[in-house]
Each structure stands twice: as C-alpha cells, then as structure tokens.
Amino acid sequence: MGRLKAFGKRGAERRRGIPFSLFVVRYFIYVLFGAMFVAGAVVSLLIAAVDSGALYPGNYASINRDAMVGAIEERGAVVADDIPSCYRWGVFDDSGRLVDGDFDTRSKGFAEAFLQDGGIDSVVYSSPFASPVYAARAMLADGSACVLIYDFNPDFASKTLRDRLPDPQGFMLTVGACLFVAMVALIAMRASRMMRRALSPLVDAAHRIGERELDFEIAHGNVREANDVLDAIDDMRESLKTSLEAQWSAEQAQREALSSLAHDLKTPLTIVRGNADLLIESHLDEEQKACARFIGEAACDMEDFIGRIIDVTRSTSGMRSENRRIACARDLCEKVVREAEALAFARGFSFDAAIDGVPADAFVRVDADIVQAVSNLVDNAFEYGASPVAMRCRYESECGVGDSGEHAGCLEISVEDGGPGFSEAALAHASERFYRDDAARTRDGHYGLGLAIASERVRACDGTLTLENTKRGARATIALPGFGGSELS
Numbered sequence: 304m305g306r307l308k309a310f311g312k313r314g315a316e317r318r319r320g321i322p323f324s325l326f327v328v329r330y331f332i333y334v335l336f337g338a339m340f341v342a343g344a345v346v347s348l349l350i351a352a353v354d355s356g357a358l359y360p361g362n363y364a365s366i367n368r369d370a371m372v373g374a375i376e377e378r379g380a381v382v383a384d385d386i387p388s389c390y391r392w393g394v395f396d397d398s399g400r401l402v403d404g405d406f407d408t409r410s411k412g413f414a415e416a417f418l419q420d421g422g423i424d425s426v427v428y429s430s431p432f433a434s435p436v437y438a439a440r441a442m443l444a445d446g447s448a449c450v451l452i453y454d455f456n457p458d459f460a461s462k463t464l465r466d467r468l469p470d471p472q473g474f475m476l477t478v479g480a481c482l483f484v485a486m487v488a489l490i491a492m493r494a495s496r497m498m499r500r501a502l503s504p505l506v507d508a509a510h511r512i513g514e515r516e517l518d519f520e521i522a523h524g525n526v527r528e529a530n531d532v533l534d535a536i537d538d539m540r541e542s543l544k545t546s547l548e549a550q551w552s553a554e555q556a557q558r559e560a561l562s563s564l565a566h567d568l569k570t571p572l573t574i575v576r577g578n579a580d581l582l583i584e585s586h587l588d589e590e591q592k593a594c595a596r597f598i599g600e601a602a603c604d605m606e607d608f609i610g611r612i613i614d615v616t617r618s619t620s621g622m623r624s625e626n627r628r629i630a631c632a633r634d635l636c637e638k639v640v641r642e643a644e645a646l647a648f649a650r651g652f653s654f655d656a657a658i659d660g661v662p663a664d665a666f667v668r669v670d671a672d673i674v675q676a677v678s679n680l681v682d683n684a685f686e687y688g689a690s691p692v693a694m695r696c697r698y699e700s701e702c703g704v705g706d707s708g709e710h711a712g713c714l715e716i717s718v719e720d721g722g723p724g725f726s727e728a729a730l731a732h733a734s735e736r737f738y739r740d741d742a743a744r745t746r747d748g749h750y751g752l753g754l755a756i757a758s759e760r761v762r763a764c765d766g767t768l769t770l771e772n773t774k775r776g777a778r779a780t781i782a783l784p785g786f787g788g789s790e791l792s
Contacts (some may be wrong), residue, residue: 320527324503330494337486349457349472356460356472364389364453365437368424372450374775379444388462390615394443402447405462413438414450427452429657501526508536517544568609576602627764632665632785633658635695639677639716643694646681653690659697660741666785667714669764676757676768680718680779683754688720688776695719698785717780723771754779 352358364387371390375381382404386392393404393414406414413427417438428436434454441449456472459465468474501524508521521537523530578601583592640656647654684692699713757779758768766783 318749320523320525320530323526323528326497326526330490333490333493334487337490338483341479341482343736344482345475349475352471353457358457359387359389359460361434361455361457361472364458365386365455366452368437368439368451368453372424372439374440375443375449381443381449386451388465389458390448390455393452394447394449396447404449405466406452410452411674413452417450417518418448500524501529505529505536508533508540512536512540512543538547568605572602572605572609576606604764627668627670629666630669631663632667632698633661633663635667635669635673635714636661636716639674640694640696642674642678643681643718646678647685647692650685652685654690654692654694656694657696659695661696661698661714665698665712665785666713667764669783670760672760673764673783676760677716677718677781679754679757680781683779684718684720684722684777688722690721692718692720710784714783714785715780716783717778719773719778720776722776724777726768730770730772757781 324360328790349358353360367387367764374385380394381394383392383405391404391406391410393406393411395414395418396402399415399418401411401414413436417425417427417440422438422440424437424675425441426435434456436452436454439451439453441451443449456470459471469477504522504524511519517540521533522541541679574714576599579595579602582595587595636658640658643656644654681692682693695715697715699715701713741748754768754770761768761781761783764783766781769782770778771778771780
C-alpha cells in the first residue's frame with residue numbers, strides 16, 4: 304500500500320512536470336517571436352522614416368528617372384540643388400572627362416563604363432547579395448552628357464547625411480542583426496537559468512546522499528524527465544537508508560554483545576589472577592611458583608586484551624554521544640592535566656603542562672570519555688615520542704568546529720612530544736582503526752586503536768582531532784566548541 308501511495312504521488316508530480324521537448328520548444332518559440340519582432344521593428348522604422356520625409360523610398364529614383372532626365376535635357380544644364388539625393392550625378396565632356404558632379408569613386412567607375420557602352424540607360428552592376436545599380440544619360444545643350452547613377456535602396460533626403468552616414472537600409476539591417484544576437488543571448492541565458500533550476504533538485508539530492516544524509520525529502524522540479532530521475536534517486540535513497548539502518552543496528556547489537564561478553568570475562572579472569580597470586584605466596588617449589596607466575600601473567604595479558612575490546616565497542620564512530628553534559632572548560636583542563644601528570648609519573652617521563660587564557664565562564668559539552676581521549680594522546684606521546692612531553696590548554700575566541708560554526712569560542716588541548724614526528728602515511732591514516740605505522744613503533748602489543756578511539760570520542764562531542772609535525776616533534780590537538788556562560792540561560 305505504501306508503495307502504491309508513493310507511486311501515485313510521484314505520478315501526480317510527473318503530471319505537473321512538462322516534457323523536456325516542450326521545455327526546449329518553448330525557447331525556440333521565444334527566438335522565433337523575437338526574430339519577428341526585430342524584423343518588424345526594422346521595417347517599421349524604415350517606413351516611419353520614409354513617411355516623415357527623412358528617407359526616399361527604395362523605388363523613388365527608378366520611378367522618377369524619366370522625369371528627371373527630361374527636366375535636365377529641357378533645361379540644357381545641371382542644377383545640383385534640383386537633383387534629389389537618391390541620385391549620384393556627373394557631367395562628362397565630349398572627350399569623356401568628368402567636369403562636374405558628386406560621384407564617389409565607385410559611382411564614377413560605373414558612369415565611365417556606362418558611357419563606353421553607349422546606352423541611354425541600363426544596369427551597370429548586379430550582384431546576388433546587393434541591389435542592382437542603374438545608370439541613365441541626359442544630353443546637355445553644350446553637347447556634354449549628364450549621367451545619373453541610382454539603385455533600389457532607400458536614401459537619406461539630405462545629401463549631407465547621405466555622404467556621411469552608411470546606407471540606411473544596410474545600417475538598419477546591421478542594427479537588427481545585433482538586436483537579434485542580443486536577444487538570442489538573453490534567451491539562452493534564461494534557458495540556462497531555467498535548466499539549472501530544473502536540475503538543482505537532482506544536484507542537491509546527489510550532494511546530500513554523497514554526504515551520507517539520507518533522512519530528507521527530495522524536491523521535484525517542473526521537467527518530467529528530471530522528475531523521473533529524481534524518483535529513481537529517491538528509491539535509491541530509501542533503499543540505502545533502510546540498508547544502512549539495518550547495518551548500523553546489527554553493528555550496534557554486535558558491539559553490545561561483544562562488550563557484554565568482555566565484561567563477563569573480567570570476573571573469572573580476576574579470580575584466576577587472584578588465585579595465581581595466592582599460589583605464589585603459598586608453599587610451592589620453584590617449578591610450581593613459575594607455573595603460577597605464568598598463569599598470573601597470562602591473566603594480566605587477557606585483561607589487557609579485554610580492555611582493548613571494550614574500548615573498541617565503546618567507540619561511537621561517526622555518532623554523536625547521547626551522554627554529553629555541560630562542563631566548565633577550565634575544570635576540564637585541570638582534570639586532563641592531573642590525569643596526564645599521573646600518567647607521566649607512572650611512566651617516569653618529563654612532562655610540562657600549562658593552561659593559558661581559559662576563562663572561568665567558558666563551557667563545553669562533553670562526556671566522560673573525552674578525558675580518556677586526551678589520556679590516549681598523552682600515552683601515545685610517551686610511547687612513541689621522546690621527552691619532554693608538553694600539554695597546552697587554551698581558549699580561542701573564534702572557532703569553526705561544531706554544528707553551526709557560531710560558537711562563542713573554542714577549547715584547544717594540544718599534546719606535543721620531542722620525538723621524530725608522524726610519517727606522511729601516519730598523518731593520513733593514524734586516526735583510522737587498526738592502523739599501525741610499524742616504522743615508527745618500537746614495541747609490540749599495540750593494535751592501532753589509541754588515536755582512532757580518541758578521534759571517535761572527540762567527534763562524538765562535535766570536536767576535531769588534528770595531527771601535525773612541528774620543529775620539536777609530533778603534535779595532536781583536540782578542538783572542542785564552547786559557549787559563554789550567558790548562553791546557558
């Protein structure tokens with residue numbers, strides 16, 4: 304029933320989405336209407352310019368050609384102001400030399416070719432990509448000839464504008480092309496934004512699943528095909544969540560069972576060890592006493608192994624501690640320093656500790672295991688480093704650890720030794736379970752759990768563990784998010 308409801312919900316979401324083909328066609332329609340708008344705007348501007356008298360129509364020169372030729376021949380001379388700007392004109396004498404006119408270089412060439420051909424009017428230039436150029440001749444009273452050059456393009460009514468500005472039609476077409484390109488670019492940007500918006504739920508879901516966040520609801524977009532992919536990802540998320548929850552439950556049950564068995568074994572081992580000590584103190588011969596000592600030593604080794612098993616089962620990899628309490632940062636520092644000093648005394652190591660700038664009204668949320676995490680760091684320094692071992696506790700006003708990064712401060716506890724430091728491999732993997740950098744270790748009987756357990760306990764308190772090398776040796780730093788006393792209320 305649950306699957307049918309989910310399917311019905313997803314089916315409704317798919318019905319709300321549009322097909323990707325329509326999504327694309329919509330923007331093609333935008334381009335089509337935009338092109339029609341630009342073309343209409345260009346044509347409308349040309350028509351408005353002609354209606355206002357700023358431009359001559361494209362066919363004005365052709366329609367009035369005969370009248371213009373007749374007027375020139377009737378007058379027998381050329382009056383420049385009487386010739387409209389849609390014509391280029393020039394007067395040639397009997398020898399074919401240009402004696403007057405407003406020809407440009409191109410028009411002069413057309414006129415000379417026209418006179419050599421001997422026609423009265425004809426096409427002197429034609430191209431598939433341009434308007435044809437025509438020429439007409441009017442004979443003057445002194446026997447010279449006036450040649451008129453014209454085409455079928457609109458021209459400025461002002462000769463000054465004609466000579467200084469580009470061809471009106473070509474200019475408007477260029478402006479229209481630029482407007483079209485700008486419009487297509489804007490539509491493409493809009494389509495790109497909408498595409499990103501349509502795919503953003505897909506990207507967001509992939510990122511959140513990649514960060515192992517599985518308890519969320521996937522949002523859907525307005526594109527049907529993207530929603531189909533999101534539905535498939537949602538199914539994958541649900542399956543992965545179910546599988547991981549089952550795995551975590553099984554691992555938790557396994558840890559609890561193992562921890563229970565380990566605790567149960569401690570009682571008989573204590574009995575074995577106590578009886579071995581009693582046997583040693585009783586009246587035994589040397590061989591029997593040696594056997595009793597072997598039994599006691601084996602019992603001690605087994606107790607050590609059981610302690611390590613309990614440490615492993617108590618670690619909460621990637622999980623927040625549910626037994627956290629509020630502790631005064633300064634009291635915590637004093638406690639970890641006392642523990643470290645006791646450990647140093649038992650080990651016979653030189654130890655130096657300092658508490659710098661930890662205010663009395665600063666607090667942290669930790670559990671009891673955080674003291675053991677610091678002790679693990681100190682024990683590692685004694686085991687693999689060299690004297691002197693130093694501990695520094697200080698409180699920083701700004702800190703980026705924790706859930707929000709908006710805490711009032713940060714408590715840092717660092718342990719530094721004078722040894723050879725961490726190898727490159729150890730810096731990358733030392734906080735992983737069962738990692739052993741054998742090249743840096745001088746004793747057997749260790750299983751690569753100290754730093755791993757410390758790291759897990761620190762993460763359970765929303766803190767971080769950082770490993771680095773210094774000029775003196777190796778340094779491990781625990782950073783715990785804190786808050787001021789005023790925030791307790």
